[in-house]
Amino acid sequence: MFKWLEKNLPKIVMAPAVGLIGWFVYGFVLWTLYISFTNSKILPKYELWGFGQYEKLWASRKWLISVDNLLVFTALFLIFCIVIGIILAIFLDQKIRAEGVLRTIYLYPMALSFIVTGTAWKWILNPTLGIQKMFIEWGFENFTFDWLVNREMAIYTIVIAGVWQSAGFVMALFLAGLRSVEDEIVKAAKIDGAGLFTVYWRILLPMMRPVFFTSFVILVHISIKSYDLIVALTQGGPGISTTMPALFMTQAAFHKSQVGLSAASAMMMFMAVAAVIIPYLYSELRRENAR
């Protein structure tokens, strides 16, 4: 008995982690998957109902709007975060004075919650006393900036706040990537007559492919899950113009008693994340094994 215990001690110590994750991650995802095939309303029902909830989901105008918003948000969020992140990383890489201070400033939003930053941006972007008033007092009398309450434009305020929060993170990833490149490569290129621009455009940035890939995966992951920022900034409004899948899911589950429908929307999000993450994990593991 004692011998057995001693022999299996490592596995016993690991059991809590495996058990908890098995139950609370895999078990729960499977439960949600099952419920998405039932006609559950307020309470879960366990008779299978087929793909009805998915048909309902894709016929729902609100869901289509949230998917549309997600695509717009993800595209802009990706482009701005990566472009700003790269520019800042390259510029900071030029033996800048006070680099530490600048880096700290670029990255501090990552330490704040989306609720805190959403609250701040909501105040800054509000049409009566915010940025609009600032420009009017500066003499631009016809300046209007009402994106926050404008159905067409409200989604872009979420992009502004989201980029502000995450661009510094991309900067940190690229800076780490650039710093890991051998100095000799840059020197050799310069001797061959390459300008700074060419060195980065032709040599260093192409070497950053894994960093691009990582940033892409993380940013898409953040945007599919984005929930807090929308709640704090627009609550999906005006109307339902800035709703997104994560918001749709929680509203259907906890406010509208559409448990089956919300499970179906959660599974759609799960599949979207899996489509990005599984190739990423696969390539990461291959890289690790190749080492």
Added chain:
Amino acid sequence: MQDNLKSSSYQQLEQKSKYTNMFLRWFLYFVLILFASYFIFPLYVMVVTSLKTMEEIRQGTLLSWPSGLNFDSWAVAWGGRGYGAGDTFLKPYFWNSIKMVVPAVFFSTFIGAMTGYVLTKWRFKGDSWVFLFLLFGCFIPFQAILLPMARTLGALGISNSIVGLVLVHTVYGIPFTTLFFRNYYVSVPTELVKAARIDGAGFFKIFFKILLPISAPIIVVTVIWQFTQIWNDFLFGSTFSFGEAAPIQVALNNMVLSSTSVKEYNVDMASAIIAGVPTLIVYVLAGKYFIRGLTSGAVKG
């Protein structure tokens, strides 16, 4: 010889481009400072707004300087106005968050350390599959577990309680903490462990005498990561708690959204700063470890 030639021609090249460089560097600093002001702008606005009276806010602009150091709105945000119903303020929720964060960070870090230790130093057949099994937990969108979690917390009788939130944050922190410790212990030479085993040291003795003493950096990284994640969480807090058991982010959101009276932006901003200050302090004091967590976790949820 050839090396010398190369480096001298390199120096000439540097000389020649000195003047274009001058211009380029000014441009560089200009762009960097421009972006720095974009990043610092909201924080600046938050701080000055929180120090103004509502009268000053209506008359001035976002950037205008407050007339003095007026901490009234901070006092209201923290301790309320002193009347009964409808007076929400952050103090009790701040303590809720502390009571939630401390045990959740402790348990998830401890479990992650033990699991990382087993996965690297007591390897067994299929251990890399176990790691992959745990790692996948870093990526799941939490929407896929919200419904069953709400039911489970209800069945356990801990819905809408700090205990329930501690459980939730501990469980969903494990994949990250395991990842951190596993990647750290992989680089510790296994010979150390083998030698200790030959000397008759057991499982726990090896952990506490050999690995734990050299684990300080990764413990700091993990604790900071978990602290920031859990303190800043809103999804779990708002789904599994309400009223008096809510953590600070939920309370902040409720305070800002409650539209009972005239909007008091100065109180809103003071509240937002109070809710953000703990993680901001950690970031300023231990930024190096914070960034290391971000880039090595690199899977932020």
